[in-house]
Amino acid sequence: MQDQLEIMHGSLSVKVPSKLFSGYDAKLDSAAAEEFKEILGSRYPWLSANSLDVLIETARKKYIETLDEETSGLSKVERLRRQGKLDSAKQQLRHNVERYPEDPDVWYALGKMLCETGRTEEGYEAFNRGRSLFRK
Structure with missing residues (x-):
């Protein structure tokens, strides 16, 4: 900042x-x-x-x-999460993934959100995508 x-x-x-x-x-x-x-x-x-x-x-x-x-939009996601607006946070994360497809932090945040909302398989896929980008 x-x-x-x-x-x-x-x-x-x-x-x-x-x-x-x-x-x-x-x-x-x-x-x-x-x-x-x-x-x-x-x-x-x-x-x-x-x-x-x-x-x-x-x-x-x-x-x-x-x-x-x-923060590639991750601070907005965190604000939405803290307000209890999980659907809006998830939607924002999907937007962030489209906007910053090469940012491993965005993929990690999406994976975390998906796992927290019971969509673990998709969450693990997002974690794996983020991990593969981090290794580049």
Whole structure:
């Protein structure tokens, strides 16, 4: 993950530290975010409290988007899994396999999901596919 996320707020470009967020769901470190908003507010006094909140939320979305790109979509799958949306997670994994067919991690995640949902034969096939890609 890059150290800073470049966010546009109107014509203003702001670099937001990615360390304000953590995990697959981009959990906000509230104390660090408040400190950062104070700094921004002092540099750009015309920004309202609401504008600063919008800027932080935009950075959070950018963090999630970047994380999804860097993990070949596996972070999105994990978010869906944690929300209990297993069918959506499975569908996303199938999409990821089509999009990143040479990524062994995607195949491993699909195998794990299939095994967890009782489709062990298909799960083992996905594990084997991932293992064969890893050896290349």
